[in-house]
Amino acid sequence: MIKHLQIMALVSIFAIAAGCQTNQSTSAADVKAENAQMDQEAKAALKSLYTSTPQARVLAQKAKGILVFPDVLKAGLIVGAQHGQGELIENGKVTGYFSTTAASYGLQAGAQKFGYVMFFMTYSAMNDLKSVNGFEVGVGPSIVVVDSGAAKSLTTATAQSDVYAFIFDQKGLMAGLGLQGSKITRLDR
Template sequence: MSLFSKKLAPLFLVVLSTLLFSTICRADSKAELNQNAQQVLKKLLDTNEQARELSKKAVAILVFPSITKAGFMVAGQYGEGVLFKEGRPSAYFNNAGGSFGFQAGAQQYGYAMFFMKESALEALYSTQGFEVGTGPSVVVLDQGAGTSLTSMNYQKDIYAFIFNQQGLMAGIGIQGNKITQISK
């Protein structure tokens, strides 16, 4: 095997992924982020009955209007979101992560997390980065799963809806992502 494939190929892939990822992502101003998050949340609540019902009982809703994920073999993802309490922005967070494996492409998507319990919301604030999949239980809902929800079975800590998926990211990888509070 050549020197390039043994020593430099992994470094080349990391640099290529970083360059690709950094050109796709752009942080919004506080006003833009608030407006985008409010718009996508309104659209979600207007078009999805389950989200509307959850919003009535949620203690807070964290909205990431746009997460960008891109890479080849090594991928990164990033997006910024707004935490709404009582219908108003109360804090700001980012979602950052990376993955390694057989994967290629770029995609954008958004998601909203409905915090149903104060203890789940406290976990978001009390950590050095809230890792999805550890701590409070998160249920990702789609149209099929969401239709079986009733007010009697809202028993989980957090419900999440993914929306506005665009692009293609294919492959298998080891992933990790964190949600961390930021200043805006």
């Protein structure tokens, strides 16, 4: 029975990985359409976050950059994987596209879709993201994942960390959700 469950988990991980491949041959028009769709999804994700957590809008006004991942898919059974694509916004303009990927193992089962936004509060944290190919969450600048309780007391005066992350719009059923160990990589588009 356990071997059967492990095989099902591996099949689900390979299915996610296959769906996330970005090495497909695409024309300039296709890339432009993908970017436009990502821009719309990122704006909708930010609007959703700001509606549910108004304190995030306050952080956004002081942030040096905002990295938005509107749709991240996580699935697994003992072994899990997650992947999503997003964009970096600086001074109201999109300056790059990124992917987020993570693998995990342990007591987990299910599938879930969620979004997350990272507010980069310092230029040094922004430089870490932009200069390293493969920025890893939990290595480098200090990152605080803000829950709804902590968000209520968060102000620009109390915000002292390099990066603040908000996870929102969770859909699906999966125990455990975190960003630790996620690798963020710039996309060539």
